[in-house]
Amino acid sequence: MMRRFLSRRLIVLNSHEGLRRGISRSAAATATEVENATITPKMPPFDYAPPPYNGPSAADIMKKRLEFLSPSLFCFYKKPLNVVDGKMQYLFDEDGRRYLDAFAGIATVCCGHCHPDVVEAIINQTKRLQHSTVVYLNHAIADFAEALASKMPGDLKVVFFTNSGTEANELAMMMARLYTGSQDIISIRNSYHGNAAGSMGATAQSNWKFNVIQTGVHHALNPDQYRGVFGSDGAKYAKDVQEIIDFGTSGRVGGFISEAIQGVGGIMELAPGYLPAVYKSIRKAGGLCIADEVQSGFARTGSHFWSFEAHGVVPDIVTMAKGIGNGIPIGAVVTTPEIAEVLTRRSYFNTFGGNPVCTAGGLAVLRVLEKERLQENAFVVGSYLKDRLKGLQEKHDIIGDVRGRGMMLGVELVTDRQLKTPAKSEILHVMNQMKEMGVLVGKGGFYGNVFRVTPPLCFTKEDSDFLVDVMDLALSRL
Template identity: 65%
Template sequence: MALRWQLLKRTVDNAKSALRHNQPGISLSGYFSTSPSFADAPPRLPPFDYQPRPYRGPSGDEVLLKRKKFLGPSLFHYYQKPLNIVEGKMQYLFDESGRRYLDAFAGIVTVSCGHCHPDILNAITEQSKLLQHATTIYLHHAIADFAEALAAKMPGNLKVVYFVNSGSEANELAMMMARLYTGNLEMISLRNAYHGGSSNTIGLTALNTWKYPLPQGEIHHAMNPDPYRGIFGSDASLYAKDVQDHIEYGTSGKVAGFIAETIQGVGGAVELAPGYLKQVYDIVRKAGGVCIADEVQTGFGRTGSHYWGFQTQDVIPDIVTMAKGIGNGLPLGAVVTTPEIASVLASKIQFNTYGGNPVCSAGGRAVLNVIDKEKRQSHCADVGPHLIQRLRDLQQRHDLIGDVRGRGLMVGVELVTDRKNKTPAKAETAVLFEQLRELGILIGKGGLHGNVFRIKPPMCFTKDDADFLAEALDYSMSRL
């Protein structure tokens, strides 16, 4: 194993050197080939009329040294040589040298409308000039206006909004709501899910390969309804029965709630088996529980077909949590629920010092306006299928691609060394990950085995960007 990783490192380093010196015929040992049937020239980024400012700050090496000295050692970074990103504009990022990269990950799906969108920047700047902070013990129109606009986007009776600072905090609050409203303690979440980094949400998460395995006595992890890797394929009924079994045999017969992402993000862009949530919501509600939809990554039109991910499963939850794309980079999250569930919190004080502060509220409202004005949902519905089709075309040519999945601009590409056995291609994924960066693409990586490319760009991502990404992936895979 050590020898294999030494070979991988040498391969990646050689690839970096060859591409930096603009050598079209890359001759590398072990993993890359120079067959004449492959295109000689690597694909190029689409044109973009923007010139970044000259960077005069500390170098990436200096930043890394300071980060290692003063920040927590648990922080990780992408790439063998970390990127020093200093500027962003729409779907592109720039490093300290001024080199442009296509951002196909949107800061972990956080940048919904594009980096430094002028409308959002203007809303934040103008509000900052007037008032940066006033807690909710005083009145301010920004939080009320934002809550009204957000509630208008929700179906059914989901009309009461709570603002927080992150997705972890949103899911913490949702879990507390469920327990207070039902009087029950036990929660059900899915294996392979991710719901945050706090002590309670880590218990919901069940990705203990890289999160702390804190003891959680009142949380049950149901079988993941994964159409590609799941034991029952796309049979939603059999997965739903597992939830029923947890309730009948693993609890007192009553639960506080069930929480799920509609498309698992960190878990590798896994879309749940069709019809799964409708069956499970019915089972959970009969057991006295409430249903929570985690829309931290799937919300705000990203799936293209619907504004909210849960709508793809034809359900209406009792509680919806959201963050990331809601603020286009601002520390902002929200929980939306019904007046009935919200009433249980009225018996005590529920307070958040920074949740819904004027600046974040102004920015969040601007995000909603931009999504509507620029028709970003329909844009995702147009560009997403084009990207997915390009990737599925690659799947026909490269046996390394085991699965292409997703909706709109939330896409996963799972790499395997054996399609029949679905053996995770961990080493190959690591090499391609570095190679794509050298070609100018920043992409996400995830899944239980770390073998899934997570493609979730800002929603201004174009068909030209999609073509470039597909061509770069084809170019890199052709040399493996």
């Protein structure tokens, strides 16, 4: 009894001594410490605890990675995160610590990590048949193609399955060239379409382009509403495409490829009026219009199922991946029956495209999106989150721009709002601070100074509040 009393007494004396010493510090420093200690945001409750992890540590994994994996690989954060478990909008590290995932594996996990309906579909199909190739019949690929076609406008109803977005864009551009007989493809500066031969040519950021032969692609002025010379006047940017056709080609083109919202480019939404004007010019020159929906498709933008729909256009070819499978390696190209016929001129084949496990999982994803009304949630919660981020912009001068729609939002950091000087080092510091407080976000843009906020579509308003409060505190600590 006496021992416990003396222990409590010692704690009180130490506290008083600490307080006495603290008074000698600067009042401002002490106030800041107290404020930071008392307002650290609290993560929303979540009824799930991962099983104990008994695998190798982050240090052991990094050692193997450095020895056996490509040296081109990179990690976010000063102390790389070892992710071992995931559930809906949350991820867990090797110690069981929970993180709010606002990046979703680069805009890929749409339904939520390990969604039970998707997992069940994958397991059931895997138990029955893992692989057969399309030279045999199997209902999984046909069922998913039918469901996917029902989501497309116009006469877009023939589906070719691939393994990735890069592969989908490669196929789409080849089809456009075959159909039109023209080799010239026009894409937009700041775009990203993949890292294979053709798609790297269409990509227009030096960060993602190797010094290898890339031919037949012209890069048009980017209709960038934040940094662009014409602001939000899409029609003025579109004139550059017409000039490329007039002066840089024979007057006939194979096609035009674009994202309606540039993902890797920093969540840059194309200026209003741009796509309708460009589509008109391209079609007049005999070309096809390709919509790259790899990141922005599958209800992510909330207002529409496909991001091109917000611009009032109907493409000739649509490419997709990422959200199509909630993390399963699958992509697709959807086009019209007439355009699809070009692949019958020779033999076109893809060993894994349309794999029954992947397509069964993809069909489950579509059903979850509909059953849980995740497009509506992306719109409602995404609008709420964007409003809160706009409020943060008013508080912190370092936030130069907040943009995007639904669950595809960008926050650009600049050291000078007038000059729009990219805050390259500051964003790294903020990212690390946010990770330490339990929030994971992406990073992109040509200068690497844009937060890419692309969470699973099951994100809630409570999650949004936590994310913004954490970002607010991290920015306050700069």
